[in-house]
Amino acid sequence: MSEAVPVALVVALVVVVLVLLVVRRGRPRDLVAPDRPAADGQAEVLRLARAGRTVEAVKVLRAQTGLSLLDAKRVVDLLAAGGTWSPGVPVPGANVDDAVRAEAARLLHRGRKIQAIKVVREHTNLSLADAKRYVERL
Incomplete structure (x- = not known):
């Protein structure tokens, strides 16, 4: 009976690990909304903007978010000036007549x-x- 306890514990541990893997696989991973750039994309836009590579930063941002050319340019200018912007937040200056x-x-x-x-x-x-x-x- 003393050998049965460690074997039962090992079997129970293996079953728990397998169940967790199956549950994890069936669960959707962190989905990103289509208008929100992935974290690595945000870093790329920020790096390009702060390096003065505005055209490239605008191009990457537009591809990720679908922003208009003018709004993407405004966001890149804001980032280059040290500001911050999150997708879904109105573009600063977009509503200034x-x-x-x-x-x-x-x-x-x-x-x-x-x-x-x-x-x-x-x-x-x-x-x-x-x-x-x-x-x-x-």
Whole structure:
């Protein structure tokens, strides 16, 4: 009977491992939404953007997310400036109309950066940090 206990434990352990493997195999792995780049793709876009290789970064980002050319360019500019962006989040600056952009640029060129940021924030739903980055890119 003393030999039966270790054998039973080994058999039970093998059965548990097999069950876990079967359950794990049947479960879908972490699926990525079609409009969300994979983690390695995000790193690639960030690396290219920060290296100043804007065109390549835009191309990779568009292939991964399906963003328009303008939105992908805005995201790459944001990343190159040290900002962050997550797929599914509105592209900073995408909803700024021409009048607001012109007013912010006018204020910025007159040395009134804070007022320019305020104008952008009043007319968009951008955060303070995103509005600041937007104004700095004008």
